[in-house]
Amino acid sequence: MFPTPLEKTSRTWQITYQGLLPVAVILWLLPLLAVAIFSVKPAADFAGGEYWNWPSEFAGFENYMRVFTDSPMPRYVLNSFMITIPTVIGAVALSCMTGFALGVYKFRFNLAVFFLFIAGNFVPFQILMVPVRDLTIDMGLYNTKTGLVLFHIAFQTGFCTLFMRNFIRALPVELIEAARVEGIAEWRIFWYIVLPLMKPAIAALSVLIFTFIWNDFFWAVVLTQGPSAQPVTAGITSFNAQFGVAYHMLSAGSIIAALPPVAMFFLMQRHFIAGLTLGAVK
Amino acid sequence: MANASLDYQKDNWLHRNRMIITPWLFLLPGIIFFVIYVVYPIAESFRVSFYKWDGLGVPEYVGLKNYSDLFKDRAFEISLINNFKWLILYLLAIPAGLLISLFLNQNVRGIRLYKSLFFFPFVISQVVVGLVFSWFYLPNGGLLNEVLAVFGMGKINVLGDPKLATYGIIAAGLWPQTAYCMILYLTGLNSVDPEQIEAARLDGAKGSRMLWHVIIPQLKPATFIAFVVTIIGALRSFDLISIMTNGGPFGSTRVLSFYMFEKALSEYGFRMGYGAAIAVVLFLIMLCFIGYFLWSMYQDEKGR
Numbered sequence: 226m227f228p229t230p231l232e233k234t235s236r237t238w239q240i241t242y243q244g245l246l247p248v249a250v251i252l253w254l255l256p257l258l259a260v261a262i263f264s265v266k267p268a269a270d271f272a273g274g275e276y277w278n279w280p281s282e283f284a285g286f287e288n289y290m291r292v293f294t295d296s297p298m299p300r301y302v303l304n305s306f307m308i309t310i311p312t313v314i315g316a317v318a319l320s321c322m323t324g325f326a327l328g329v330y331k332f333r334f335n336l337a338v339f340f341l342f343i344a345g346n347f348v349p350f351q352i353l354m355v356p357v358r359d360l361t362i363d364m365g366l367y368n369t370k371t372g373l374v375l376f377h378i379a380f381q382t383g384f385c386t387l388f389m390r391n392f393i394r395a396l397p398v399e400l401i402e403a404a405r406v407e408g409i410a411e412w413r414i415f416w417y418i419v420l421p422l423m424k425p426a427i428a429a430l431s432v433l434i435f436t437f438i439w440n441d442f443f444w445a446v447v448l449t450q451g452p453s454a455q456p457v458t459a460g461i462t463s464f465n466a467q468f469g470v471a472y473h474m475l476s477a478g479s480i481i482a483a484l485p486p487v488a489m490f491f492l493m494q495r496h497f498i499a500g501l502t503l504g505a506v507k
Numbered sequence: 508m509a510n511a512s513l514d515y516q517k518d519n520w521l522h523r524n525r526m527i528i529t530p531w532l533f534l535l536p537g538i539i540f541f542v543i544y545v546v547y548p549i550a551e552s553f554r555v556s557f558y559k560w561d562g563l564g565v566p567e568y569v570g571l572k573n574y575s576d577l578f579k580d581r582a583f584e585i586s587l588i589n590n591f592k593w594l595i596l597y598l599l600a601i602p603a604g605l606l607i608s609l610f611l612n613q614n615v616r617g618i619r620l621y622k623s624l625f626f627f628p629f630v631i632s633q634v635v636v637g638l639v640f641s642w643f644y645l646p647n648g649g650l651l652n653e654v655l656a657v658f659g660m661g662k663i664n665v666l667g668d669p670k671l672a673t674y675g676i677i678a679a680g681l682w683p684q685t686a687y688c689m690i691l692y693l694t695g696l697n698s699v700d701p702e703q704i705e706a707a708r709l710d711g712a713k714g715s716r717m718l719w720h721v722i723i724p725q726l727k728p729a730t731f732i733a734f735v736v737t738i739i740g741a742l743r744s745f746d747l748i749s750i751m752t753n754g755g756p757f758g759s760t761r762v763l764s765f766y767m768f769e770k771a772l773s774e775y776g777f778r779m780g781y782g783a784a785i786a787v788v789l790f791l792i793m794l795c796f797i798g799y800f801l802w803s804m805y806q807d808e809k810g811r
Contacts, residue, residue, distance in 0.1 A: 326533035356548035379544030
């Protein structure tokens with residue numbers, strides 16, 4: 226193990242290390258602690274220029290209530306869920322199939338198709354912006370959740386295919402070959418043999434895509450406007466316009482916007498990290 | 508293995524070719540989606556970049572004019588320079604992530620919680636990160652200035668100063684990116700061969716020599732991925748700029764991705780062709796890196 230395990234180091238360093246950990250975490254998360262504290266401060270504190278002091282009184286309840294009653298925030302949050310969940314399902318379903326095809330079969334253009342997906346996944350969004358926006362308008366899907374979902378599914382399929390294909394590649398080939406010898410149809414091999422083995426990959430991808438899509442801002446701005454279809458990331462910015470320098474309200478809104486992916490991360494941490502490292506860092 | 512029904516099926520064209528047809532059937536839905544929303548738009552953007560078009564009327568073919576205009580456009584030049592600043596400074600996330608991962612790579616009580624807390628910034632939307640950092644930088648009452656005051660230094664207005672604003676935004680971007688690299692390295696450190704470390708220890712290697720000659724070479728896969736995601740992240744930077752400065756002050760924080768958006772879709776006018784030309788330039792820059800990544804992956808695949 227590197228660095229030297231703590232048990233084998235000097236007593237002084239052991240104590241220092243234990244003391245350093247919480248200090249480091251607090252410093253690292255200072256920006257977030259600040260928002261958390263901002264969100265429970267009364268407006269008067271900011272008016273008086275008291276930004277970084279302890280709240281003079283706990284106003285968290287009022288602030289959060291106001292976010293829910295005085296703003297379209299609930300609408301935005303709901304939109305975010307209605308965009309994110311279908312995208313996760315769609316992208317994972319498509320990439321299970323593409324990953325299976327690319328991971329199991331040897332055929333011409335296998336690597337070419339695989340690289341097409343990878344390359345597409347790396348592309349800067351802006352090169353897609355004008356045509357995708359036009360396409361969405363032409364289909365009558367501008368400013369709808371469906372329009373966003375369709376694009377997200379298509380784009381995420383690139384990354385998901387890379388992930389799924391590498392995962393399937395690591396599965397034991399013998400299983401599939403044995404099934405073939407038995408004369409089992411290919412789609413049955415996919416459905417009854419490979420898919421059940423892919424559960425960890427599906428879990429990992431789902432959490433990851435959930436976070437990516439929830440946090441998307443660019444496409445939300447390009448393909449939607451207003452509370453009817455916009456997700457919470459874009460909503461927060463119009464919130465910014467509505468409440469101006471009402472930092473306590475903005476903070477409460479930000480916390481609400483950040484909560485679902487954070488909760489997801491903590492619930493599915495193991496899968497999340499397995500997903501991020503892409504199986505490439507074993 | 509060869510039974511009667513199988514022999515019968517062999518005459519069937521579909522069955523004979525099933526190993527060729529099946530993969531394409533599985534690929535079809537994915538490929539259709541991908542072609543419609545990714546491949547075709549790339550080609551279409553190239554095409555649009557040769558036109559003068561407001562997004563509604565009839566596009567007028569202008570050849571390379573959009574591109575020649577770009578080279579006379581001071582705002583484009585600033586965006587390009589800022590893109591390179593992003594590229595270079597964003598790479599700091601890699602050593603920073605390595606450093607934190609080395610710090611956290613211990614088996615003490617509660618370390619798992621510490622690791623997850625350190626990863627936190629990456630899970631949060633850049634929109635929120637941008638908002639928080641802009642409060643940090645507030646000229647009056649921002650935490651940064653309060654801290655500077657403690658050290659007896661004067662106030663600075665990071666986001667209001669054309670010389671500083673880009674660096675202020677990059678610093679905000681480094682925060683989640685470092686967290687990402689840290690996780691990659693933590694996973695990588697798990698798989699470092701303990702026997703090699705022991706052997707190196709017996710040879711008297713420790714500290715930085717051990718890190719440089721034994722550990723870092725073994726972390727190569729993690730470094731590769733960290734490099735890929737950091738480069739892509741740097742070139743894609745948009746959210747933070749849009750939230751923190753909206754390109755200002757005086758356009759000093761624009762990057763290509765943001766400038767393109769501004770040209771094509773904002774109150775400054777719907778110049779789709781010009782915007783597409785900017786996007787093409789950004790794409791070509793990215794293509795150098797994508798080419799390199801694919802080439803390395805291809806070398807890897809060949810090795811299998």
